[in-house]
Amino acid sequence: MVSMKHTQTMPSQDADAWVSALLNGELDDSEAKRAFSRIPGEAEAATRWAEYNLVSDALHGDAADTRAFMARFRDTLEAEPTVLAPMVARKAQTAPYLWTAAAAAMAAITWTVWTAAPSDTGSDRMVSAQTVAANDPRPGVDPVANQLEPYLAAHQDYAYAVVSVPEMVIEKVSLAGPNQ
Amino acid sequence: MSEQDIDRQLVERARNGDKRAFDLLVQKYHRRLMRLLSRMVRNQEEVEDIAQETFIKAYRALPQFRGDAAFYTWLYRIGVNTARNYLSSRKRQMPTISDQAMNDDDDVDERIVAQDINTPESMLLSKQVAMAVNDAVEALPEELRTAITLREMEGMSYEEIAEMMVCPIGTVRSRIFRAREAIAAKLRPILGTTGDTRW
Numbered sequence: 001m002v003s004m005k006h007t008q009t010m011p012s013q014d015a016d017a018w019v020s021a022l023l024n025g026e027l028d029d030s031e032a033k034r035a036f037s038r039i040p041g042e043a044e045a046a047t048r049w050a051e052y053n054l055v056s057d058a059l060h061g062d063a064a065d066t067r068a069f070m071a072r073f074r075d076t077l078e079a080e081p082t083v084l085a086p087m088v089a090r091k092a093q094t095a096p097y098l099w100t101a102a103a104a105a106m107a108a109i110t111w112t113v114w115t116a117a118p119s120d121t122g123s124d125r126m127v128s129a130q131t132v133a134a135n136d137p138r139p140g141v142d143p144v145a146n147q148l149e150p151y152l153a154a155h156q157d158y159a160y161a162v163v164s165v166p167e168m169v170i171e172k173v174s175l176a177g178p179n180q
Numbered sequence: 181m182s183e184q185d186i187d188r189q190l191v192e193r194a195r196n197g198d199k200r201a202f203d204l205l206v207q208k209y210h211r212r213l214m215r216l217l218s219r220m221v222r223n224q225e226e227v228e229d230i231a232q233e234t235f236i237k238a239y240r241a242l243p244q245f246r247g248d249a250a251f252y253t254w255l256y257r258i259g260v261n262t263a264r265n266y267l268s269s270r271k272r273q274m275p276t277i278s279d280q281a282m283n284d285d286d287d288v289d290e291r292i293v294a295q296d297i298n299t300p301e302s303m304l305l306s307k308q309v310a311m312a313v314n315d316a317v318e319a320l321p322e323e324l325r326t327a328i329t330l331r332e333m334e335g336m337s338y339e340e341i342a343e344m345m346v347c348p349i350g351t352v353r354s355r356i357f358r359a360r361e362a363i364a365a366k367l368r369p370i371l372g373t374t375g376d377t378r379w
Contacts, residue, residue, distance in 0.1 A: 016364075020357040024338075025181040032181055032189055040200035051364040053208050055313065058363075059332040062211040063310035065302050065371075069214075069228055073206055076236060077199055085195045085243035 019048040023056075187251040195242050202242075206235050209252055213259050220263045230266055234259040308370050316366040320359055327352055328359035 021027055022035045039045045057063070187208075193201030210231060217227045217234075238258050245254055317325055326345060330336045342349045 016361055017357065020360055021353070022186070023360075024353055024356060025183065025186065026353055027181060029181065029185075029189075032186065036189060036193060036201060036204070039204060040198075048364075049204060050207055051367065052360055054211075054309070054367065055360055055363045056332055057211040058309060058313040059317070059328070060212075061310075062215050063306050063313060064211060064214070065305040065309065066210060066214075068302075069210060069231070070207065073210075073232055073235060074203065076232060077203065077239065080199075080236065080239060082197050082199060083195060083239060083242045084197045087192055087195055087247065 015042060015045040016048050019045055020052060023049075023052055184250050188247060191242065191245060191247070191251055194239070195245075202239055205251065209255060210235070212252070213255065216256065217259055217263050220260070220267065226266070230263050231259070234262045237262060305370070309367060312366050312370055313363055316363040317359075320362060324355050324359040324362070327355035328363075331356050 018027070018035060019039070022032060027035060035045075039049050054063070187205065190201045190205045194205070213234060214227050214231045217230050218224070221227050221230060234255065238255050241258070245251070317328070320328070323345065327341060330341045330344065331338075336344070338349045338352050341352045345352065
C-alpha cells in the first residue's frame, strides 16, 4: 500500500506512485511543486504522466494515439517566444481594495447620517454612538455641530447633533449660526 | 489539492517561463479538447490543426489568464472561438470546393469527410488502446474496478468513494493507484513505451 501524504522525498524508482498521487491530488502544495519540477526532467515520471492521463481519457472514450500531435506541438511551442508574466498573489491584489472599500463604506454611513433630512415630529431623539464625533466633553457645547457648522450653514440645513454628552442624545439643531 | 489547484500550479510555472509546465497541461487536456472540437469540425486533420492553434493561442494569452475560471473552461472558450473562426473562413471558401464537388457529387459533406487523413495504423492503434483499457478494467479485482470507475467515470471525491465502499480514504487512494497502474501496464506493449520513452 502506497501512502504519499506529506511525503518529503519522492525517489525516482517510485515515480509511478508519486505521479499517481499527484494526479489524485494527494500531494500538498510544496510536494506538488517539487513533483512538477521533476516530471519534465525524469523520463520515467514524464512517461507515467502521459500514460495515466491516457488511461483517464480512454476511460472517457478518448483513446486516440496522439504522439504525433504532441511532437508537432512541442516543435511549435519551442519556436514560441517564452511567456514571462508571473502571477501576482491574489491576497496582495485584494487587500488594499478591501481596505479602501471598508473606508468608503464607513464614510458613506457617516455622511448619510449627518446629512439626514430633518423630521417634523418635534424633538426626535436618537441615541447612536456611531453618529457622534463628540471630542469636546464640555457641557452645553455642541462639538459635532461646531465641526459641521461651515458645511451645514452653507447648505442651510439642519442636522442632528449631540446636545447631552453623558447620555449621547442627539437632537435636531439649526445651524444658521453658532449661537442659534 | 483539487484538479484546479494542479492546473493553477502548472499555469503559474508556465507564466514564470517554464514551457515544460505548459506541455504537461497540453498532455492533460489535448484529447478532451479535440473531442470537443470534433463536434464542430468533422475532418480529423482540421480538428488537430485547430487544437494546435488553440494551445498556442492559450500559451500566448497566459498573461491574461486571471485564474477566476478553471483553466479548462478558459481553454475551451479559446478552442470554440478558434473553431468558429475556422468554420467562418471555410464557409467563405466553400463555393470553390462545392463547385468542384457539385460536378461529381451533390453531397459536399462526404467529400469533406473523405479528406480525413487518419492513417489506418493510427486508427487501429486507437482501437487497440480502447480495447486494452476495457479489458484491463474488466480484469481488475472488483474493489479496484469500483474505485477507478467511481473516480474516473462518476467524478466522485475520495471521501464519497470511501463512504460508498466503506473503507478508509487511504485505501481508496491505494486502490485507484493500483488500478491505474494495472491498466497502464496493459497499454505499454501496445504503445511500445518503456521507462525512458518520451511521449
